[in-house]
Amino acid sequence: MKYHLKSLLYLFALCLPIVASAQDSLENALQMPVEKKNVKATFKATKLINIQTNETIYKNEMDFRVDHRFGDIAGSGGGIKNFFGLDQSTDIRIGFEYGISDKLSVGLARAKGAGIVTQLYEGNLKYRLLEQTDDEKVPVAVTLFGSTTIAAVKASTDPTAVNAYSKFQDRLTYVVQAVIARKFNSNFSMLVMPSYIHRNFTVFGDQNDMLALSVGGRIKITKRMAFVADYTIPFRDKDKKAYLENTLGTQYYKTLGAGLEFETGGHIFHLNFTNATAIQESQFITDTNTSWLKGQYRWGFSIARRFSFDKKKAK
Amino acid sequence: MQKLLFTLIALLLCTGIKAQIWVSKNVTSSFFSSTPVEDIDALSKTGASALNVKTNDIIFKINNTSFQFKKKLMQEHFNENYIESDKYPTSDFKGKIIEQIDFSKPGTYPITIKGNLQIHGVTKEYQVKGSLVITADEVKATSAFNVKLADHAIKIPTIVFKQIAETIQVKMTATYQPKK
Numbered sequence: 001m002k003y004h005l006k007s008l009l010y011l012f013a014l015c016l017p018i019v020a021s022a023q024d025s026l027e028n029a030l031q032m033p034v035e036k037k038n039v040k041a042t043f044k045a046t047k048l049i050n051i052q053t054n055e056t057i058y059k060n061e062m063d064f065r066v067d068h069r070f071g072d073i074a075g076s077g078g079g080i081k082n083f084f085g086l087d088q089s090t091d092i093r094i095g096f097e098y099g100i101s102d103k104l105s106v107g108l109a110r111a112k113g114a115g116i117v118t119q120l121y122e123g124n125l126k127y128r129l130l131e132q133t134d135d136e137k138v139p140v141a142v143t144l145f146g147s148t149t150i151a152a153v154k155a156s157t158d159p160t161a162v163n164a165y166s167k168f169q170d171r172l173t174y175v176v177q178a179v180i181a182r183k184f185n186s187n188f189s190m191l192v193m194p195s196y197i198h199r200n201f202t203v204f205g206d207q208n209d210m211l212a213l214s215v216g217g218r219i220k221i222t223k224r225m226a227f228v229a230d231y232t233i234p235f236r237d238k239d240k241k242a243y244l245e246n247t248l249g250t251q252y253y254k255t256l257g258a259g260l261e262f263e264t265g266g267h268i269f270h271l272n273f274t275n276a277t278a279i280q281e282s283q284f285i286t287d288t289n290t291s292w293l294k295g296q297y298r299w300g301f302s303i304a305r306r307f308s309f310d311k312k313k314a315k
Numbered sequence: 316m317q318k319l320l321f322t323l324i325a326l327l328l329c330t331g332i333k334a335q336i337w338v339s340k341n342v343t344s345s346f347f348s349s350t351p352v353e354d355i356d357a358l359s360k361t362g363a364s365a366l367n368v369k370t371n372d373i374i375f376k377i378n379n380t381s382f383q384f385k386k387k388l389m390q391e392h393f394n395e396n397y398i399e400s401d402k403y404p405t406s407d408f409k410g411k412i413i414e415q416i417d418f419s420k421p422g423t424y425p426i427t428i429k430g431n432l433q434i435h436g437v438t439k440e441y442q443v444k445g446s447l448v449i450t451a452d453e454v455k456a457t458s459a460f461n462v463k464l465a466d467h468a469i470k471i472p473t474i475v476f477k478q479i480a481e482t483i484q485v486k487m488t489a490t491y492q493p494k495k
Contacts, residue, residue: 026374029365029494031340037380041395058387102387186401223396224472265392265475308386 039132042141042183043191045304046097046126048216048230049257049272050284051193054143054181056105056126057306063097063105065304067279069114074295085298090114090277095122103128107147114278115287116162119152122280132182145177149282160204170201173282187220195232197286205243211235212285218261228270229258234285250289259300270302335369337418337454337491344377344487346462348480355389355479357382364489366454368418373428373456375408375487397469398435406434410441421449428458434467454491459484 043053046063057063071088072078078085095109105126113120124147132141150172155165165171174197181191195212202208216230232255245251259272275297276284290296342362348355362377379400384390394400410430424447431438445458462483464471471479 026336026365026367026372027376029336029338030363030374030376031338032363032376032378033340033361033381035361035378035381041391061388186395186399263396264472265396265478266388306388308388 037134039134039141039183042132042181042189043218044226044261044263045268045270045302047302048191048218048228049259049270049274049300050232050255050276050279051191051214051216051230052126052143052145052177052179052281053191053216054128054141054179056103056128056143057097057099058308059099059101060309061099062307062309063095063304064307065093065095065097065302067091067093067095067111067302068300069274069277069279070299072290072296073273073298076294078295090298091279091283093279097124097126109280111278111280113151113153113280114283115289116156117151117153117283117287120149120280120282121152122147122149122282124148139182141179141181141183143179143181145175145179145281147175147281149173149175149280162201162203165201172200174198175281175285177281188217190217191215195281195285197282199282199286203244203248205240205247207237207240210286221260224263226261226263227258228261228272229256231256232285234288236286251291253288253291255284255288256292257300266306268302268304270300272300272302273297274300335367336494337366337368338494339364339366339489339491342375342377342487342489344382344485346382346486347484349484350477350480353478355384357384357390357393359383362487362489364456364491365494366456366491368416368454371412371416373408373410373412373430375489377406379404379406397471403434403436406432408432408441412447416447416449418449418454421451423448426456432462434462435469437467439466452492455488456491457486457488459486461485 043055046053046055068089069091071082071085071090073085082088091112091114093109093111095107097105097107099105107124109122111120112118127144129144130138130142132138153163156163158164177193177195179191179193181189183189193214197210199208212232212234214230214232218226218228220226236252241252253275255276257272257274259270262269275290275292276288277290278284340363341360342364343360344362345356345358359377359381361381362375364375366373379398380394408430410428413427413429416424426445426447427442428445429442432441443458443460445456448455462485464481464483
């Protein structure tokens with residue numbers, strides 16, 4: 001009897017862990033894959049209002065984008081006489097971007113250009129250097145943007161003018177930017193972006209190289225509508241700034257844009273207000289002479305449409 | 316000798332209990348939306364499933380971000396706007412095979428599965444048809460059924476109404492092996 005009891009105990013002990021595992025719920029038996037994922041859709045569009053975001057388009061996609069800026073809403077140049085700016089357009093830009101890969105895109109654009117330097121042709125490259133990951137091992141995304149702009153405007157004979165070009169190289173402006181972005185949650189993303197701009201030719205007394213710093217953000221209001229804003233501070237030499245403001249009779253301002261973003265699946269619309277008259281980085285950072293406080297802000301809108309040329313089957 | 320026999324029987328008994336849960340970790344699920352304007356299909360190959368061959372209980376779980384679309388922008392929209400993967404990372408099903416199946420007998424069996432399907436945080440009861448193919452060392456289950464987007468509170472805005480079907484066709488395949 002004693003022997004049997006011992007055997008029973010033995011049997012019980014042997015089966016105990018296995019019986020326990022069999023009683024575990026089916027859910028515990030599930031073997032879910034552990035996926036390391038990158039954070040997607042930090043922003044919805046490749047641009048906020050004035051500045052770039054970290055977003056690029058996917059491989060074999062094309063982004064067609066139209067930007068428009070109207071005239072001053074208020075102030076001395078605005079009001080009812082020009083229908084709150086709607087009679088004018090300070091800048092218009094039509095651009096195409098194409099995804100070489102999910103990380104690299106190339107773009108071509110034509111912009112009217114604000115002020116004297118007009119007829120702008122831009123070529124650009126945008127590259128996703130780093131992507132934010134879900135597991136927080138990489139807390140930010142970094143995207144590089146570079147562009148070259150050619151101004152085709154007729155050269156001025158006034159040697160102090162901004163467009164007193166003597167050779168082709170004078171017409172070129174280069175922009176290099178690094179967008180550092182973070183999606184804090186599904187409703188809120190922010191970015192910080194240092195810029196370096198080199199103008200081969202400037203108005204007499206201005207600097208060729210300039211640094212700038214931008215901040216921008218996006219807050220979702222509904223699933224398809226978001227508030228977007230950006231702010232850019234250009235760093236111009238103090239003496240040069242004073243000299244230019246004195247001789248040209250204008251002032252240089254930081255740019256602030258704020259607006260609404262609507263996403264409809266394929267299309268993205270922006271409706272915004274900004275004090276910048278120009279659209280392209282090559283101009284609005286260095287040459288914004290209009291101020292919010294003087295009523296020199298304007299309506300702007302953009303329409304972006306993405307086309308996919310990728311017909312291959314999902315893998 | 317008697318002791319050894321006893322132990323052996325006990326061991327066999329225990330292994331028998333253990334193998335009553337069968338698992339699959341490469342559940343293939345695809346869905347298809349068809350309208351005159353656009354066909355959309357997506358495929359996930361990394362779903363998980365477990366099957367209790369004694370009680371006929373069956374469960375599935377799929378990471379919503381594992382669905383691959385041929386258009387990446389669609390995939391982004393799927394996760395951001397429709398399925399809302401941030402809020403609802405997985406879709407799952409918990410149910411039972413209604414028919415009595417002898418899992419030790421190889422063959423093909425038509426089955427009916429009844430249970431609750433959770434998509435987009437909304438659970439609805441489904442009864443779907445499928446089939447089981449039992450071989451010596453594995454069990455293969457397949458099923459195809461329709462999901463109405465409105466049943467799971469997935470809203471299609473008017474502007475893309477013509478691109479996305481109201482009812483989505485879902486196909487699932489899972490191959491089970493005894494849990495080790």
